[in-house]
Amino acid sequence: MFYFDYAATTKMSERARETFMEAAESFYGNSESLHDIGTDARAVLEKSRDLISSYLGIPAEGLYFTSGGTEGNLLAIVSLAMGASGKGKHIISSMAEHASVHSALGFLERLGFEVTRLPFTEKGTVDVKKLEAAIRPDTVLVSVQHINQEIGTIQPIEEISRMVRRRGLLFHSDCVQSFGKADVARMIPYVDSITLSSHKIHGPKGVGAVYIHPSCVMAPVFPHLSHEKGFRGGTVNVPGIAGFAAAAEEILIESERDWEYRTALKEASGGTVVFIEGERAMQLPSIVGGMIPGVQGQLVLLECNKAGFAISTGSACQEHHEGGSKAVEAMGYAEEAMDQFFRISFGRHTTKEEILSLGETLKKIAAAHSAGTAMQDLFAR
Secondary structure, X not given: OEEOEOOOOOOOOHHHHHHHHHHHHHOOOOOOOOOHHHHHHHHHHHHHHHHHHHHHOOXXXXXXXXXXXXXXXXXXXXXXXXXXOOOOOEEEEEOOOOHHHHHHHHHHHHOOOEEEEEOEOOOOOEOHXXXXXXXXXXXXXXXXXXXXXXXXXXXXXHHHHHHHHHXXXXXXXXXXXXXXXXXXXXXXXXXXXXXXXXXXHOOOOOOEEXXXXXXXXXXXXXXXXXXXXXXXXXXXXXXXXXXXHHHHHOOOOOHHHHHHHHHHHHXXXXXXXXXXXXXXXXXXXXXXXXXXXXXXXXXXXXXXXXXXXXOEOXXXXXXXXXXXXXXXXXXXXXXXXXXXXXXXXXXOOOOHHHHHHHHHHHXXXXXXXXXXXXXXXXXXX
């Protein structure tokens, strides 16, 4: 089967796997233990922290390891919001964030916070003017993803940052989809906090990280914990973190190749797919959101699966729940379009031949199932 779901997860690289296995065999101690086996594990942990921090150009004391992107978003957003709650309890985010961000915001709403969730423009980005209009005297935090997990649009982080900084607000960005695919280090000066995940960059599953600028005031979600300076509980996964660091050292951003593949997919599908995308400067080429008018996204997935192609109908963390694509909804499409959405994402091991073959398959699916729905009928009225 040909894999086109790299935005969901990736296969662990050989180097990351070997590093993980070596660390599991030789550095199995609890990194908080005071004996030599524990201090050896601590040394591997801190070396891994230094490697990832160096890649991002951040102070190592601000990097906290987690069990993945979901836990990272939950802890970062709640910790920052609670730390700033003395100034206010209003948060701004977007409608199309990852499910973990919506979970964190929902939890905070239970604690008395108010959340404004902004729609996307027709180009798949947050409208900065609407964001500015949403800021209130009691606003304390803005959380906007760097790259959308369903359609790959790049959010205007620098522009949002200038607005947020002028007002003294905290700014968190979910960078799980951008780390390893875009220059995350370049955006570090514009944010207070980011979330990362290992398995999106060919590292082990069950590992991630959060960076919070050391100057930020935060209130740990759970008190009296010791691991990661009290940011989270549980014995630290040293072998997984070592594999994460090894994967980070292998990062190779291949934008030119990915744009070539995206163009080839469009051509090979023969105009049968409606591509949901932003302007080129605001689009990650390796995440492709699309629809075949009149055909359910789930049907496209199943037909592709039968033909030997693994695609998705959106974020894997949302795929088994009803409601369709959050990004498509945020852009103002009708519910029908949300149900027709599917996602293709390619990566390190994708070949041009696989891209062309997938395009031909989509064309055949459209010919067999499409009802010829007009594009204008896909927008909500």
